[in-house]
Amino acid sequence: MLAQEKGKVITAGGLLESAELGRVMMHEHLYCDIYDWAAQRLITEEQPITPERRELLMTAAVPPLKECNQHGCHALVDATPAPWRAWPTFYQEISRAANMHIILCTGFYREVELSSYWAKTPATQIWPFVREATVEQLAEFCEREIMEGLCGTAVRAGAIKLGSSQSVMTAAEEKAFRAGARAQKATGVHITTHCTRLGAETSQLELFDREGVDLSRVVIGHTAWHLTDANCRKVCLGWMKRGANFLPTNLGISEDGGKAWQPLVDAIHAVFDAGLGSCLVLGLDWAFTSESGPFAPCGFVPPPPFLHLFTHTLPAFRAMGLTSSEEEIMMQVNPQRILPVQ
Numbered sequence: 001m002l003a004q005e006k007g008k009v010i011t012a013g014g015l016l017e018s019a020e021l022g023r024v025m026m027h028e029h030l031y032c033d034i035y036d037w038a039a040q041r042l043i044t045e046e047q048p049i050t051p052e053r054r055e056l057l058m059t060a061a062v063p064p065l066k067e068c069n070q071h072g073c074h075a076l077v078d079a080t081p082a083p084w085r086a087w088p089t090f091y092q093e094i095s096r097a098a099n100m101h102i103i104l105c106t107g108f109y110r111e112v113e114l115s116s117y118w119a120k121t122p123a124t125q126i127w128p129f130v131r132e133a134t135v136e137q138l139a140e141f142c143e144r145e146i147m148e149g150l151c152g153t154a155v156r157a158g159a160i161k162l163g164s165s166q167s168v169m170t171a172a173e174e175k176a177f178r179a180g181a182r183a184q185k186a187t188g189v190h191i192t193t194h195c196t197r198l199g200a201e202t203s204q205l206e207l208f209d210r211e212g213v214d215l216s217r218v219v220i221g222h223t224a225w226h227l228t229d230a231n232c233r234k235v236c237l238g239w240m241k242r243g244a245n246f247l248p249t250n251l252g253i254s255e256d257g258g259k260a261w262q263p264l265v266d267a268i269h270a271v272f273d274a275g276l277g278s279c280l281v282l283g284l285d286w287a288f289t290s291e292s293g294p295f296a297p298c299g300f301v302p303p304p305p306f307l308h309l310f311t312h313t314l315p316a317f318r319a320m321g322l323t324s325s326e327e328e329i330m331m332q333v334n335p336q337r338i339l340p341v342q
């Protein structure tokens with residue numbers, strides 16, 4: 001990475017000082033098109049966005065994103081990896097329209113279990129390029145997207161997304177993680193992961209550690225459950241002591257005011273009480289996606305898109321005892337430390 005880029009954040013719109021980010025949603029998906037349900041095929045390359053999709057995102061995503069500004073939020077990490085992102089220049093368009101900085105990810109998604117979501121055959125469980133390429137080729141791909149740009153454009157990725165499905169990685173996932181680790185060391189951007197299973201936090205962090213990645217450059221994602229589970233929380237606290245960051249997501253608030261999240265709010269207090277609040281960030285995982293059917297707003301986090309975090313989640317968490325200082329550290333202080341190139 002160029003020396004003059006150290007300390008700056010790489011966004012779709014260019015390099016930025018971290019203070020300009022304000023509060024940051026650390027894991028969202030503005031556009032995640034994985035599977036063409038009509039043609040029954042996995043999406044294998046990025047294409048210019050269709051007029052219908054542009055219209056959908058301009059009307060359904062831009063207004064709520066703009067309103068996030070009123071809550072001090074001026075940036076989001078789009079955690080969608082290649083090749084399921086929108087055409088790179090479209091993020092610049094959305095970013096200007098919504099007055100929202102977008103940090104794009106390079107990297108590779110997990111190997112999805114057969115017969116879950118879209119994966120009906122082994123060939124559709126993971127982007128075929130990940131199975132076919134060597135670690136070197138995968139690392140080169142990530143480094144090019146960070147240093148030069150995506151799909152031949154000058155729009156650059158500012159983070160690396162990696163994912164594994166179970167507590168033990170598949171061979172393809174392990175290759176992707178090793179490549180991502182190399183790209184992290186070569187570029188200095190942070191790594192954000194998909195880690196829904198208890199135990200996967202340890203296999204992911206052990207691999208990064210073996211590869212020589214500074215664990216403070218890693219955010220382990222989808223970890224509300226890990227932090228809430230008393231035994232797993234102990235394991236996570238051990239990793240936090242070594243610098244690793246944890247990111248609870250999917251924090252949708254239902255009709256009952258989200259009472260089911262009280263254990264997570266208590267877990268967040270426990271992490272702060274242990275002196276490790278500097279290792280927590282938050283995201284919703286709100287998505288416009290074709291994960292479960294034709295491309296549409298997601299069904300797994302309630303509306304309004306993205307803004308839900310500020311209109312529903314954080315007020316509910318505050319009512320359950322989250323303090324304003326804990327909120328500020330997770331939403332602003334920690335992201336502004338993690339996102340700049342180091």
Ligand SMILES: [Zn+2]
Binds near residue numbers: 027028029079285
């Ligand atoms: Zn996600």
